[in-house]
Amino acid sequence: MRSEKLPNSPPTNLLNQTLDVSGDFTQFENEYFTANRLLNFNSTTGEGTIQWQRHGLFLDWAFTKIGLKLKKLDGKELPQEDYEIDPGFKFTLTPVSPRTIRLSMSTAKFAQASEPSLMLVDEPKRDRSWLIKKSANQVLYRSEHCRVAVQMNPWAVEIQDASGRLLVKTHHLTDQKALHTKTLPFLFLRRAGDYSRSFAATFTLHHDEKIFGCGESFTRLNKRGQKLPLYTTDAQSAASKDMYKPVPFFMSSRGYGMFVHTPTPCTFDFGHEYDGTTTLYVGDDHLDLFIFIGSPKEILAEYTALTGRSPVPPLWSFGLWMSRLTYKSQKEVMSVARNFRQHKIPVDVIHIDAGWFDHGWRCDYKFSKHRYPNPEKMMTDLKKDGIRIALWQLPYYTPANPIYQEISDKRLFVRDGKGGVPTDDIILDFSNPQTQQWYRDKINELFDLGASAIKADFGECAPLHGLYASGKSGFYEHNIYPLRYTSLLTEITREKSGETIIWARSAWAGSQRYPVHWGGDPEITDYSMAATLRAGLSLGLSGFSFWSHDIGGFSGEPVEELYLRWLFFGMFTSHSRCHGFPPREPWAFSDDFLKDFRTLTELKYSLLPYIYTQAKLGSEQGLPMVRALFLEFPEDPTCWMIEDQYFWGSDILVAPIFEKNASSRNIYLPPGEWIDYQTGILYEGRQWLKIHCDGVPGIMLIKNNTVIPHIQPARSTDFLDWSRLEMRIFADSSDIKKCFLYLPGEENIQQLILEKKHEEWQCSKMTFSRKIDLQITNAVIKSNGF
Secondary structure: OOOOOOOOOOOOOOOOOOOOHHHHHHOOOOEEEEEEEEEEEEOOOOEEEEEEEEEEEEEEEEOOEEEEEEEEOOOOOOOHHHOOOOOEEEEEEEEEEOOEEEEEEEOOOOOOOOOOOOOOOOOOOOOOOOEEEEOOOEEEEEOOOEEEEEEOOOOEEEEEEOOOOEEEEEOOHHHOOOOOOOOOOOEEEEOOOOOOEEEEEEEEOOOOOOEEEEEOOOOOOOOOOOEEEEOEOOOOOOOOOOEOOEEEEEEEOOOEEEEEOOOOOEEEEEOOOOOOEEEEEEOOOEEEEEEEEOOHHHHHHHHHHHHOOOOOOOHHHHOEEEOOOOOOOHHHHHHHHHHHHHOOOOOOEEEEOOOOOOOOOOOOOOOOOOOOOOHHHHHHHHHHOOOEEEEEEOOEEOOOOOOHHHHHHOOOEOEOOOOOOOOOOEEEOOOOHHHHHHHHHHHHHHHHHOOOEEEEOOOOOOOOOOEOOOOOEHHHHOOOHHHHHHHHHHHHHHHHHOOOOOEEOOOOOOHHHOOOEEOOOOEOOHHHHHHHHHHHHHHHOOOOOOEEOEEOOOEOOOOHHHHHHHHHHHHOOOOEEEOOOOOOOHHHOOHHHHHHHHHHHHHHHHOHHHHHHHHHHHHHHOOOOEEOHHHHOOOOHHHHHOOOOEEEOOOEEEEEOOOOOOOEEEEEEOOOEEEEOOOOOEEEOOEEEEEEOOOOOEEEEEEOOEEEEEOOOOOOHHHOOOOEEEEEEEOOOOOOEEEEEOOOOOOOOEEEEEEEEOOEEEEOOOOOOOOOEEEEEEOOOOOEOO
């Protein structure tokens, strides 16, 4: 077990602060082993031994400038004959698919017992379709999509596309051209304090390269120039570099992506310390790195084939969720439901946050008998009206909680070195099978009462200094605590309802298999609204298909004007939940706001056939519902620069308004032609335009020659009539149109072909299990904006 106090910990040593492991790599007392040469490499098995040269960090004087420099060291251990000065450790290269290779290297002489990874769907097998060509100092692996060149002396790995164009290569001591050690070469360190080891995997970074991903990051979408600690944290803000959902995966505009398969804290430096290199600091003594080659969509497909894809949540979850902090009584919940029906606003879920217990926030899994006298009847009655209940809970329990003693007595908690509680709150240890069963029993009782979904709040603060039933310390359990937490809750939900739906805040690689996740606690500000969109785009580029956020912002006094702009943005993400400090209900604001709220909600419900179809496509392909422009247009350089617009599915371009009282904004239109959904104006693409809103504060554009399925809105998804659909054609021509359609209860998506015959549109034969009456209409194109 490594030292609890790491060199780059905050100076105040505050609990559960983000951990940056890169600080260890500037310590003079540590030893640094640089990758030197590859020995005894078997090109068929991909196995060999990397010899690592021992170095130390020294001060280097140049006039009045003092820098750091690596210098070779002799061995220090005794007896000398038992230790290598420059040790050799196992290296393996494994082709996994025609677009994916795996590089694995250890810093231990003897392999440790392995166990199934929570991050991977399955242990990937070797793809034997790659061709191998050997020469004196190199082995070249080649598939139909890429090439991988492995150099023996000095050891290096170079990734090329199919034409031989360099995409990325490892960076070594021999590549250093600076007068001082401005960037670390590919190496591992051994800490003097405890002999634990960590990697600094350094690669080239081209001058025009852009980097995306790393989870739900609120910072600029392009991570080039940033240094990102990947450590699950309660960010408590959308203006923070901290992340609820860090993911050790990224993709490059140059046509490759990387995934570090580890549960340990990492820090990714994308040209922050040295503009010409990427350094992946990994807090583990084993480096397991997957490299993907292709377009952004192809990279996401490869990554999600490895770590899993998001199953489609139930239809009702795509309707409106209404919540606030918090509904405190059964009477209040029923009043909210009645008001939605009286104001004729669709709604599918009322979420009860931390106020359904005897004492707020004191989660004991029991409704307050005084304030919720009959929760089972409440949930039954609401469900008959198409409204489901979601309930808040968390895996931390204060000493005042009545179940604290039970958890303590049964030893279900994360422990400290003495076997006691490492913090004041007791924290469930989900690596313990007894804890899992205890938790399962508690959640099952809520489903038996009639709950439809459970909110998996928190999960980011598993103690780093804790000891877990898995036999590991928090250094190896902290980041995968969200995986253990949400996978168990998802499993319980599926067993009770047959549906895949939770409402989770924390995540790590692989968590996309357990939807839905939401974006935490943003401030009620314009900036936080924009940062929330960046975070959603970033999470989508990290393998998550479904995502939501607190519409209107979470913390602070609600602002009607901002709430409305955020509502437009929120309705056009996969899942829509109003939540935060009260009030949140639309009738608590002006009559105009209430009207606009109804309009936007009805618009989302009318688009549910499009949403549900895109959800199915995204689930099958590993694509996000809220996606960056370059996913659809990777050949357009401008699309790689946009972080305040997005595609909602494949065919609708959404541009929210981020400035107070603004009625227009500059929008970049990708190649092609685009039709304003509200005005019908047709615009030429590949240009910037200032476009005015019409009716609601936001702009939505449809690709020309696109068919968008609609349905008549209803008070909830339970009452939608799927036997009657409108296929609305957005086009300025009468050519044959194609579109996909996926309906509730069906197994597969169908492609429909619409053709105009005798001045009427007709649809090709459909093979749905039910009769569908399609009304085919043309969107009105009023004028053109050329």
